[in-house]
Amino acid sequence: MSASGTVTKLLGHTDSYYASSANDAPSYSALDQTVEADVCIIGAGYTGLSSALHLAERGFKVVVLEAERIGWGASGRNGGHVGVGQRKGQEDLEAMLGLETARQLWDMGLEAVQTVEELIHKHQIQCDLKRGIMHLAAKPSHDAWLKEEVDVLNQRYGYEQMRYADKDEVRSLVGSERFYGGQIDSGSLHLHPLNFALGLAAAAAKAGVQFYEHSRVTSYHGGNPCVVNTATGQVKAKNVVLACNGYLGNLEPRMAGRIMPINNFVLATEPLPEELARELIANDYALQDTLFVINYWKLSGDNRLVFGGGENYTSRFPQDIRAFVRKYMLEIYPQLASTRIDYGWGGTLAITLNRMPSIGRLEPNVYYSQGYSGHGVPTATFAGKILSEVIAGTEERFDVLSRIPTPSFPGGTLLRWPGLVAGMLYYSLKDKLGR
Incomplete structure (x- = not known):
């Protein structure tokens, strides 16, 4: 529902109830120049939006690049549940990681x-x-x-x-x-998950974050500075956050095999x-x-x-x-x-293979968070907060999360699909049978 009370679909989004009941939101132009930033965030879902907002509130100059529209992916389409805990139960975590x-x-x-x-x-x-x-x-x-x-x-x-x-x-x-x-x-x-995402974006923009929609990243490389390329522009930044999750594609092979x-x-x-x-x-x-x-x-x-x-x-x-x-x-x-x-x-x-989020650092100034396994509203929002902490120089909580083992799928990106399908079909059969 728009601010005027009329039902209007948010343009550029999938034809969902959420898009048809979305709050008014601005559109942002595509990147068509070279810009500089302290942090370039790739992806405007919960991870990217929360990272951007928390970083801007710390005084960082932040640029967010989104391939489609803000909240276009899972952040604007999910069930909207905000549950406590992790995707894995506490007793399982105790067995896997220890009580502390x-x-x-x-x-x-x-x-x-x-x-x-x-x-x-x-x-x-x-x-x-x-x-x-x-x-x-x-x-x-x-x-x-x-x-x-x-x-x-x-x-x-x-x-x-x-x-x-x-x-x-x-x-x-x-x-x-x-x-x-x-x-x-x-x-x-x-x-309402899309309106939550749009609200985060509005708060981030008010704090000074620069958003560019329809700006799919074609390549990037770390360094000093990092360079992030789109078809029509470029960002030079001291740090990069990969916040693509299920839409990572082939952008970063080093972490792609950890998610399905x-x-x-x-x-x-x-x-x-x-x-x-x-x-x-x-x-x-x-x-x-x-x-x-x-x-x-x-x-x-x-x-x-x-x-x-x-x-x-x-x-x-x-x-x-x-x-x-x-x-x-x-x-x-x-x-x-x-x-x-x-x-x-x-x-x-x-x-992820063990249903725990995959959070880490690929290079000294390249960070990522992904693989929320259906628990993304709270976990991705919190991950953005943690990424802002580590970029600002506080590493303790980031280190706890980055040490959680998130093994790659057997066979990497090439063979993960048939293995996953076989496993999912097995568990789907168990859903239908047994007591």
Whole structure:
């Protein structure tokens, strides 16, 4: 929804509910000259926008180059969930990294959600911010580990904003018979992801960041200065941040093998009557299930069900995205069989082999962050904050994150696709079978 209250699609974005309900936003011209900066950021998603804003607030001169429009990629198309923790559970992190590092990552995960909320309030970003996420057991066997995780977080980490709900309580909150229990987390958030991105960009521009849209980077090299090239311009900068995530392509082979781009799909229904909306989600939380290929959903600011389900691993989207996602929605909410689907869209995200973010430094003045594995709203926003710290000379927290092992996919970029597909098909079969 624009500031005037009319529904107008944000030009240059995919045909999504988010683009059709986006706040007014300026467009920026393509880079057509040589400019100089302290930091050149490649990509205007959450990582790039948060990095730019935090760096500008520290006094750095920042240039952001975006191949399409600000928030055009996954940052403007995702489910809008802002969950605590990491993509991997705390007990898994303890086993992988030890208790001390697991605790550091838990604290960072809490700070990531707090950072999102603080930025929204500080910069008065209108993005339908709401509180709460429920994690629902899709199988009887999943119920036990959700309950166990609540106990671990309550007792070992002192996190008291999450509690367990049994099957009867879940049924009273969610208008579906599909679930066997769940977690109710009042410390997490959900929002309109594109409007959050646009709000970050507006705050960064106000702080002095220079944005160039339609300025795809064709090549770059480190050095003193680093040089970043587009088809029509060039940036000379003391530092470079690679914030491309699933849209990295062939720009930087040294880190490309650590991520795998995959496609995920979302629909939005027509606005629902208040009674039906509360039947589906009584507490207006965002919801997600425990399947490997998860379903996730929430109510928009105007009572549409925004539902994500299904993914693929090719360069092409399904021909009819609305129908592709609708079948997953109806498995949970058969009462929506006659509800009109107004929007269907897809987006590309990047996963890592162990589902932990890949953050690091390629050269003394070339940094990157990527591979948020579906946990990008808080993690990428926080990563931008951490990148601003290390560029400003404070390395402690960057070092914690950069030491997390993020192995390359077997076979690198050449063979990662068939291996991933085989693995995903195996877990998808487990979603359908077993208990």
